[in-house]
Amino acid sequence: MxxxxxxxxxxxNATPLLCLVLSITLSPIAxxxxxxxxxxxxxxxxxxxxxxxxxxxxxxxxxxxxLVQQAAGLELEQTQSKLASPGGTVEFTHVVTNTGNGDDSxxxxxxxxxxxxxxxxTVSFYADKNQDGQADTPSTPITxxxxxxxxxxxxxxxxxxxxASAASGNNGALNVVASSTFATATxxxxxxxxxxxxxxxxxxxxxxxxxxxKAGSGTYTVTxxxxxxxxxxxxxxxxxDALPSGMVYVPNSGRWSESGVxxxxxxxxxxxQGSSATVxxxxxxxxxxxxxxxxxxxxxxxxxxxxxxxxxxxxxxSGELRFNVSIAAGLPVSVLVNTGEYEFNDSSAxxxxxxxxxxxxxxxxxxxxxxxxxxxxxxxxxxxxxTVTGTVQNGTALFHDFVWNTGNGADSFDITLTGSNxxxxxxxxxYQADGQTPLLDTNDNGIxxxxxxxxxxxxQVVIKASLxxxxxxxxxxxxxxxxxxxxxxxxxxxxxxxxxxSVGSVDLTNNAALGxxxxxxxxxxxxxxxxxTRNTLPGSSTRFILFINNLSSAADNYDLKASTDSTFxxxxxxxxxxxxxxxxxxxxxxxxxxxxxxxxxxxxxxxSVPANASxxxxxxxxxxxxxxxxxxxxxxxxxxxxxxxxxxxxxxxSGQVLPGGSIVYSHWLVNQGNVAKTSLSLATQGDSAGWQxxxxxxxxxxxTLTGADQRLNTIPSxxxxxxxxxxxxVLAAANLQMGASNVTTLMATWDGGASSTFALDVTSTNNSTxxxxxxxxxxxxxxxxxxTAFSTSAYPAEPRQCVLYQLTxxxxxxxxxxxxxxxxxxxxxxxxxxxxxxxxxxxGALVAPITSGAHGRIIGAMGTLEAGYSATLMFGIKIE
Numbered sequence: 001m002x003x004x005x006x007x008x009x010x011x012x013n014a015t016p017l018l019c020l021v022l023s024i025t026l027s028p029i030a031x032x033x034x035x036x037x038x039x040x041x042x043x044x045x046x047x048x049x050x051x052x053x054x055x056x057x058x059x060x061x062x063x064x065x066x067l068v069q070q071a072a073g074l075e076l077e078q079t080q081s082k083l084a085s086p087g088g089t090v091e092f093t094h095v096v097t098n099t100g101n102g103d104d105s106x107x108x109x110x111x112x113x114x115x116x117x118x119x120x121x122t123v124s125f126y127a128d129k130n131q132d133g134q135a136d137t138p139s140t141p142i143t144x145x146x147x148x149x150x151x152x153x154x155x156x157x158x159x160x161x162x163x164a165s166a167a168s169g170n171n172g173a174l175n176v177v178a179s180s181t182f183a184t185a186t187x188x189x190x191x192x193x194x195x196x197x198x199x200x201x202x203x204x205x206x207x208x209x210x211x212x213x214k215a216g217s218g219t220y221t222v223t224x225x226x227x228x229x230x231x232x233x234x235x236x237x238x239x240x241d242a243l244p245s246g247m248v249y250v251p252n253s254g255r256w257s258e259s260g261v262x263x264x265x266x267x268x269x270x271x272x273q274g275s276s277a278t279v280x281x282x283x284x285x286x287x288x289x290x291x292x293x294x295x296x297x298x299x300x301x302x303x304x305x306x307x308x309x310x311x312x313x314x315x316x317x318s319g320e321l322r323f324n325v326s327i328a329a330g331l332p333v334s335v336l337v338n339t340g341e342y343e344f345n346d347s348s349a350x351x352x353x354x355x356x357x358x359x360x361x362x363x364x365x366x367x368x369x370x371x372x373x374x375x376x377x378x379x380x381x382x383x384x385x386x387t388v389t390g391t392v393q394n395g396t397a398l399f400h401d402f403v404w405n406t407g408n409g410a411d412s413f414d415i416t417l418t419g420s421n422x423x424x425x426x427x428x429x430x431y432q433a434d435g436q437t438p439l440l441d442t443n444d445n446g447i448x449x450x451x452x453x454x455x456x457x458x459x460q461v462v463i464k465a466s467l468x469x470x471x472x473x474x475x476x477x478x479x480x481x482x483x484x485x486x487x488x489x490x491x492x493x494x495x496x497x498x499x500x501x502s503v504g505s506v507d508l509t510n511n512a513a514l515g516x517x518x519x520x521x522x523x524x525x526x527x528x529x530x531x532x533t534r535n536t537l538p539g540s541s542t543r544f545i546l547f548i549n550n551l552s553s554a555a556d557n558y559d560l561k562a563s564t565d566s567t568f569x570x571x572x573x574x575x576x577x578x579x580x581x582x583x584x585x586x587x588x589x590x591x592x593x594x595x596x597x598x599x600x601x602x603x604x605x606x607x608s609v610p611a612n613a614s615x616x617x618x619x620x621x622x623x624x625x626x627x628x629x630x631x632x633x634x635x636x637x638x639x640x641x642x643x644x645x646x647x648x649x650x651x652x653x654s655g656q657v658l659p660g661g662s663i664v665y666s667h668w669l670v671n672q673g674n675v676a677k678t679s680l681s682l683a684t685q686g687d688s689a690g691w692q693x694x695x696x697x698x699x700x701x702x703x704t705l706t707g708a709d710q711r712l713n714t715i716p717s718x719x720x721x722x723x724x725x726x727x728x729x730v731l732a733a734a735n736l737q738m739g740a741s742n743v744t745t746l747m748a749t750w751d752g753g754a755s756s757t758f759a760l761d762v763t764s765t766n767n768s769t770x771x772x773x774x775x776x777x778x779x780x781x782x783x784x785x786x787x788t789a790f791s792t793s794a795y796p797a798e799p800r801q802c803v804l805y806q807l808t809x810x811x812x813x814x815x816x817x818x819x820x821x822x823x824x825x826x827x828x829x830x831x832x833x834x835x836x837x838x839x840x841x842x843x844g845a846l847v848a849p850i851t852s853g854a855h856g857r858i859i860g861a862m863g864t865l866e867a868g869y870s871a872t873l874m875f876g877i878k879i880e
Contacts, residue, residue, distance in 0.1 A: 067796045067797070069798045070100065071798035071800070072180035072182045073101075074188050076188035078094065078190060079191045081192075082193070082195070083196075084162045084196055084197075085196065086167070087166075089162065090160050090192075092192040096188075101798075102182070103148070103149055105145050106145045106178045107143055107181060108125065108178055109143065109179070110174055110175060111177065113173030113175055117170035118163055118166045119172065120162065123160050126159060135157045158192065160194065166196045167196060169196065170196040171196065172196075173191050173194075174192045175190070197230075199232050199347050200232040200233060200234035200345075200346040201232075202229075203229050204354070205356055206222070206356040206358075208222050208325075211359075212362040213327055213363070213364060215327055215328065215363050216327060219250050219324040219325065220326070220327075222325055223320050223322050224239050224322075224340055226239065226318060228313045228314065228317050232347050234344040234347075235344065236310075236350070237312075237343075238309050238343050239340065240307055240341040244338050245336075246334070247328070247361065248326045248327070249283055250323070250324035250325060253324035254322070255323070256274065257321075257322075259273045259279070264283075264308075265281065266282065266285050269290060269291055281308050284304065289303060291307055313344075327361070327363060331408065333364070333409030335362050338360075339355050339358050340355070341353055341356070365408060366408050366409075367411055368405070369403065369405065369483070369491065371404070371482045371494040372494050373386040373400070373401065375402050375460065378406055380492065384494050385477070385497045386494060387499070389498075390502070391630055395466075395626075395630035395632075396464050396625075396630035396631075397464075399496040399498075401462075401463065401496065402458050403460075404457075405453045405458075411453065411484055413449055413450045413453070413459075414482070415448050417463070417479065417481070418493065419479045422476045423467065423471045423476070426465055427466040428465055429463075430463060436571065438569050439461060463478070465478070475498070478495075479494065479496065481493040505524075505552060506550055506552070507523065507549040508547070508623075508635040509547045510531055510637065514547075525633055526621055526636040530638035532637045532638075534607075534640070535642060536609060537609075537641070538611050538641060538642075538674055540608070541606055542639065543605065544607070544622070548601045549600045555595065555596050555597055557592055558591065558592040558627075559591050559625050559627055562579035562605060562623070564620065566621050566636065568634070575610075576609070576612065577607065580605075580606045581603055581604070583603050592624065605620075605622055611672070612721070613674060615641050615643045615675065617639070619636065620637050645673045645677065646672040646673035647669070647677055647680070647718065649667055649746060649758055651667070652759055653665040653762070655730075655763055656764050656813070657732045657765060659740075659765050660734035661732055662730060662731045664730075665729075666725060668723055668724070669725075671723070672721075674720050675720055676722075678716060679715075679716065679752075680715040680749065681713060681749045682697075682715065683713070684747070685747060686742075686744055687742060688743075690735065691730065691731070691732060691736075691744075692733075693728055693730050695727065696727045697709060697727075703725065705727040715748075726746065728744060730744055730761060736765050737765065741762065742762075743761070745758050745759075746759050769811070771810045772809050772810075772822060773810070775791055775792055775806045775808070776790065776791065776795060776803050776806070777790045777803070779801070779876060780801045782833055782835055784833065784876060798879070800880075801878075801879055804874060804876045806872060806873075807824060808871070810869070811867050811868060813867055814867050815867055816865065818863075820844075820861075821860065822860045826855045826858075831853050833876040833877065834850060836876075838874065841872070843871045844860055846859065846860055846861075847861055860873040
């Protein structure tokens with residue numbers, strides 16, 4: 001019969017037209033790391049006190065649970081104002097982002113604002129596929145976004161029609177609303193405002209002849225298209241374009257639609273061209289100063305931009321200002337974003353400065369690769385050929401090649417070996433820089449590769465050439481070829497050469513050296529079947545006796561390794577296992593030390609398995625490999641793990657009751673073994689006269705004894721790692737004397753009664769008893785004020801919301817108790833809050849102060865508690 005030690009067991013208006021096409025950006029919200037939905041947070045408190053005789057007692061509270069719910073969240077951008085004319089249209093761009101902690105989609109709608117001067121005649125949503133702020137061709141109406149993961153965004157353009165009855169000076173506002181489909185009350189609103197004018201209205205859009213190209217490419221034509229959409233002439237129309245870094249103005253490329261092919265002079269601010277209307281043009285020249293209309297641009301400099309000032313644009317007229325740009329060489333993969341600026345005289349005054357739409361030019365990726373023998377230079381053929389001299393038959397040669405990404409963006413490079421004249425039977429393996437981690441196929445094309453590497457980075461690739469025993473002296477070579485995954489026409493190779501092969505080998509055996517009695521496993525390994533199999537139990541260890549036999553013609557040393565992989569491509573043992581090599585003196589070793597030619601050395605492989613190890617046979621491989629010559633041998637052994645049964649009942653409890661009263665104790669029945677157990681029987685025994693014990697299984701999962709819990713005598717099955725919560729209710733007869741005591745034994749048996757475990761509940765009649773009750777309430781806004789009644793029931797709560805705990809210690813005895821201390825701690829996934837004056841005690845004081853955001857224990861020293869009186873500790877936690 002086994003007695004377990006105590007431990008804690010943790011457990012609006014209708015929309016006439018709604019057209020949108022999505023643009024999803026996988027960009028997580030910075031700092032958002034909410035506790036995942038459906039996480040269950042459990043917590044339990046405890047208290048201690050002394051009776052009038054100075055005896056110390058302890059009690060535990062009931063357990064409370066909080067289930068983390070999915071929290072909806074979104075951001076909607078952006079509120080904005082634009083000019084419009086009666087009977088015209090106006091465009092507004094928006095982006096909705098999922099800021100919740102789970103997948104969600106969002107309904108999109110609008111309402112007409114109140115308190116403005118007019119309602120829009122139509123509202124439509126359109127796609128912004130190229131994200132240039134302009135609506136694409138209308139498509140099928142959509143009123144809901146697709147399913148968005150946390151951090152994903154959805155872009156759309158709203159086009160609103162202005163009624164012809166709108167008057168100058170009027171304004172109309174539109175509320176665009178995005179609502180979570182998971183929690184419809186979670187929504188965000190932007191307000192779009194159109195300001196009506198009867199003066200000139202100029203609309204300027206920006207375009208580029210191509211939206212993507214290579215670094216160093218060009219030329220490309222930038223067009224500033226302007227149109228007077230009003231019935232009033234606009235004058236002194238100033239167009240400004242400051243190009244982003246990496247986009248280079250082409251001198252003497254300026255052209256104006258009114259003057260045809262005439263070159264606009266870059267350097268003369270006073271040069272006017274045209275006839276009925278004229279333009280003054282200056283671009284990227286040190287002479288472009290003193291232009292009053294251009295001094296109010298974004299950076300207040302007029303020499304680093306294109307400036308065109310058109311004398312007049314008649315009502316309804318349109319035109320274009322064009323110039324060429326090229327893309328600077330050597331740019332990384334990037335997006336160059338450019339926005340033009342403009343202003344004009346609307347017939348009475350100069351308008352405020354406006355921005356055009358944003359134009360994006362993508363600098364596309366160009367692949368490039370160099371493979372050589374240098375970690376510091378990307379020049380082809382540096383340190384080539386890569387040479388290794390001096391290895392042995394059946395040994396391994398290691399070559400260190402370096403692959404350089406000479407392109408302008410991240411790329412991965414497939415690695416292949418070509419042109420080999422190595423001896424037949426040579427095995428080549430590719431490894432990462434550590435020489436131990438295999439080079440894997442990360443891009444799913446069946447070829448090992450470097451993985452994605454940044455532009456300009458270098459990656460070391462190790463070639464291990466394992467020679468056959470038949471290899472003879474000579475010169476051998478193989479080329480490592482790197483091929484861009486982005487563009488397989490971009491390749492480069494480095495030559496690797498091996499010279500100088502000497503005869504040498506090593507043999508790893510069990511139990512004895514070669515030539516001695518009892519030797520096992522002689523010859524090259526790994527063997528197809530285990531040579532030696534040992535037995536052990538979970539939580540224990542065993543030793544394999546090993547001998548290294550140096551069959552070389554010179555002294556050598558050998559590194560020691562163990563793995564479940566016979567190839568040692570992955571050096572690992574099962575989770576929780578450990579293998580330690582020790583010499584005959586008991587010292588831990590990882591290398592054999594020098595072994596003379598023809599000599600041998602004994603050592604041990606000490607294998608430890610965890611307490612929860614599964615039963616069965618596990619193949620183990622032991623390798624000795626020379627770091628000097630590369631010779632190695634692998635030994636195949638095995639370890640059988642036997643069955644362990646470890647079922648425990650805990651904890652032991654103690655408590656006090658008044659005669660005629662009762663007390664409930666909680667116990668956990670836990671299977672800590674590695675096999676499931678069935679048909680476990682429960683029983684209580686040992687009750688003295690006047691005492692009665694009843695036991696129940698927490699069949700309703702509430703964590704407290706309720707009327708729904710059943711008195712089960714048998715638990716059909718308890719899986720490895722499984723547990724059951726069991727309550728023992730002890731009743732004291734009314735005629736018992738004070739100081740009477742009783743020991744209740746809760747017994748669990750299995751295997752037909754052959755095996756058992758038990759826990760003890762010691763109860764005494766006492767007029768000094770304290771009960772502790774734990775309750776919880778929600779505080780969703782974390783202000784320290786409960787928004788629900790305190791209860792022992794489980795509550796759902798969301799990340800970044802708070803829960804208040806109320807711990808009440810009650811003296812249920814007939815006399816005062818002394819030194820009452822009540823304590824608790826922050827559960828996992830939570831931290832303390834101090835809002836609203838928390839924590840609070842109805843009497844006494846905290847043992848140590850609590851700070852907001854901290855984790856750990858909270859203790860309230862309540863002092864003396866009179867008979868029948870209670871004291872309460874309340875504190876709050878925030879779900880992370």
